Amino acid sequence: MNNISKSRINFITMGCSKNLVDSEKVMAQLKMNNLEVTHESGEIADYVVVNTCGFIQDSKEESIEVILNLLDKKAEGEIRKVFVMGCLSERYLDELKSEFVDLDGIYGVHDMQQIVEDIGADYKKELIGERMLTTPKHYAYLKVSEGCDRTCAFCAIPNIRGKNISLSIEALTNETIQLAKKGVKELILIAQDLTYYGVDLYGRKRLGDLLKELVKVEGIEWIRLHYTYPTQFPNDVLELMKNETKICHYMDIPLQHINDRILTSMRRGHSGDTTRKLVERFRNYVPDINIRTTLIVGYPGETEVEFNELLDFVKKYKFDRLGAFTYSPEEGTPAFVIEDDVPEEVKIDRLNQLMDIQEQISLDKNEARIGNTYKVLIYKYENGNYYGRTQYDSPEVDNEVIINNETELEIGEFYQVLVSEAEAFDLIGSVIK
Secondary structure: OOOHHHOEEEEEEOOOHHHHHHHHHHHHHHHOOOOEEEEOOOOOOOEEEEEEOOOOHHHHHHHHHHHHHHHHHHHOOOOOEEEEEEHHHHHOHHHHHHHOOOOOEEOOOOOHHHHHHHHOOOOOHHHOOOOOOOOOOOEEEEEOEEOOOOOOOOOOHHHHHOOOEEOOHHHHHHHHHHHHHOOOOEEEEEOOOHHHOOHHHHOOOOHHHHHHHHOOOOOOOEEEEOOOOOOOOOHHHHHHHHHOOOEEEEEEOOOEOOOHHHHHHHOOOOOHHHHHHHHHHHHHHOOOOEEEEEEEEOOOOOOHHHHHHHHHHHHHHOOOEEEEEEOOOOOOOHHHHOOOOOOHHHHHHHHHHHHHHHHHHHHHHHHOOOOOEEEEEEEEEEOOEEEEEOOOOOOOOOOEEEEOOOOOOOOOOEEEEEEEEEOOOEEEEEEOO
8 A cells, every 4th residue: 555545546537427426436435545536637647547438439439539548648657557447348348458458457337346456445345335526516416226127229238237226215315415414405316217216126116215215315405317218107206396396397318219110129118109198297297397308310210201200209399408319330239230221411410400400499498488587506607607507407418597796606505596688508697686
């Protein structure tokens, strides 16, 4: 421990918030060994740990680029050791070991103890669940399960992360209590499939039961749901959202497509009709719910007619937040053997068409908020403006509320804000005193 105790260890996290939580857990172990640990500090460190993403081609290439850059710095003597963990190394362990012989360690997604020990620290089992938060202190992610039992044809995650494994309600409640003690006010629940939570432990879906416990935690004011799944969505969750003020009227639910043939080929387990009825059910239960969804364009065989059905669906149901991707074949997935026959330029054109429609929808919805007052969580001050979010907006991916306020506001606190202007992806307003 003599050498490592004087070293600075910097973590770089690629990909999704689920990866971020993994980084935070490893960082906590190292910090509890009295080591100097930072996250994406931009400073030169002795050791660097890259938590990689291996989900789609772009993210894989980005992870490789970061690794190459760090190995160059190691060769120049700026860095002593480089370690790689996460989804990319889980998926391509042998290839990475063969290609990057200068790496000091390569680990899969379940090798946290080995990473800690190889860096030179003691892995403390009593610290399992502890995290060194990398987010602003007022919000944090709560990963309720690992892996996924779904077999979506385009997705490599089950191959990487394995089957669904839920944490217990008791463990998650205790983790939330600890987060609240650190000043966390907004809790963002994440999983590969949030609505499947509890099936492996309890024999049935228990997201609703988990939420009933989490809303009791003092200090937590907002609870947000990410990465839910549309098949057999539990009604008790909607009832809780309607009646519990702490649960944000927000639902992140990737729908991927609306055409029946494509949904069947994707192995999604739901049809276009059940998808439409689900969106209607959300809005009937919680009329002001804001729905974020994700769609894929250019899936193998997608015809112009099928794409237009998707456009019509978006035009009619007017999602509050929407992200879209062009299909990319991923080796090891069921769809990989299907001919990727939609030309890349067609995929990009369809993506642009879809997002142009969504931009107008977003503008219309934002303009309808002018004159209304919302509870806003302030998260930063920059260039003379404060920036915040309503309960309808998740950090980094959704709208911002821009506040030009003459009086000082406190970061991480809630204020009532009157909206006076609107743009496609921002609201502009002032604090009501």
